[in-house]
Amino acid sequence: MPAVVCDEWPIDGGCLPEVSTPEEKAALDAAKDLAVDVLWALSGRQYGVCPALARPCPLQRNPLPSFYRAPSALVAVWSGDNWANVACGCAGGCVSSGPRMVHLPGPVQSIVEVNVEGVIQDPSEYQLEGDILYRNGESWPYQDLSRPLYEDGTWSVTYMRGLPVPKGLGRLTGLLVAEFYLACTGGKCRLPRTVTEVSRQGVTHRMFDTNQIYASGKTGIAEIDLWLAAVNPHHLMQAPTVV
Numbered sequence: 001m002p003a004v005v006c007d008e009w010p011i012d013g014g015c016l017p018e019v020s021t022p023e024e025k026a027a028l029d030a031a032k033d034l035a036v037d038v039l040w041a042l043s044g045r046q047y048g049v050c051p052a053l054a055r056p057c058p059l060q061r062n063p064l065p066s067f068y069r070a071p072s073a074l075v076a077v078w079s080g081d082n083w084a085n086v087a088c089g090c091a092g093g094c095v096s097s098g099p100r101m102v103h104l105p106g107p108v109q110s111i112v113e114v115n116v117e118g119v120i121q122d123p124s125e126y127q128l129e130g131d132i133l134y135r136n137g138e139s140w141p142y143q144d145l146s147r148p149l150y151e152d153g154t155w156s157v158t159y160m161r162g163l164p165v166p167k168g169l170g171r172l173t174g175l176l177v178a179e180f181y182l183a184c185t186g187g188k189c190r191l192p193r194t195v196t197e198v199s200r201q202g203v204t205h206r207m208f209d210t211n212q213i214y215a216s217g218k219t220g221i222a223e224i225d226l227w228l229a230a231v232n233p234h235h236l237m238q239a240p241t242v243v
Contacts, residue, residue, distance in 0.1 A: 006050035009036045009165050015174030017181060024185070031180035035173055039224070042217055044232040049109050049162040055149070056102035056133075056157060058140040099139035104159060106131035112158040116141060118150035133157060166231075172224050179221065 011032055019025045040047060108131045114121040127134045144153030181187075217235035218225040 006048055006162070009040070009048075010170030010173060011035075011177060012170040012174035015171065015178050017178060027184045028177070028181055031177045031184060034180050035176040038219070039169070039173060039176060041237075042219070042228055042232065042235075044236045045238040046231075047163050047165045049160050049164055051112065052105070052159055052161040054104055054157045054159070055143055055145060055154070056104070056140070057143045057145070058100075058102050059098050100135050102133050102140060102157070104131050104133055104157060104161075106161065107163055108133075109160040109162065109164070112160065114155070114157050115150070116155040117152055169227070172227055175221060176219060176224060179219075 016028065019028050108128065111123070111126070111128050111133065114126055114133075125136055127136060141155055142153055143155060144151075147154050149156055217232070218228060
């Protein structure tokens, strides 16, 4: 699964080595990308605020016309690659939905825009409270999911979804960047390695076994692993969801 870190992941420059040549800079940039991807994955892929596009189906007081989709506790959400039906809250009566309210799959950080039949609505016409988007003064319109966006009977909400990267994580990210850079440039680093030497035709090859990191979900760097143990103690691959 590729990283989906959309907001800026902090990297403390005080932990980074000084580079002067284009080759060193390229190695450092690669180490930064790798460190962010690794920390994002090992922390359970739970941090990073990304844009999401949702097409809610609000519950209506009156029966819907036959050419409209029936009310649903699911919201069609565009993740950047494809549409997916996502439960808006937990199953049962705790889903908040009604003529003037829709429950967006969260965590919701902010609303970018609300588009009704191709017309962007003024922010004064709606209000966000937690993961619930209220419409001021009138009901949300019907949603016809049999039609593409911007046609009659369609509307969407574009918003920022996810958990912000924790403050103070830049220092730990910088530490991991420095270790990856040392590993890439032949320096001595703290990353755990099981070295196996294989000789073939008089040539000795050094092979590194990374299974220790894969199995434990840890980096071998005490400061980083202490944080990982706090935010992802069970080594989950991603945050659990309720189906």
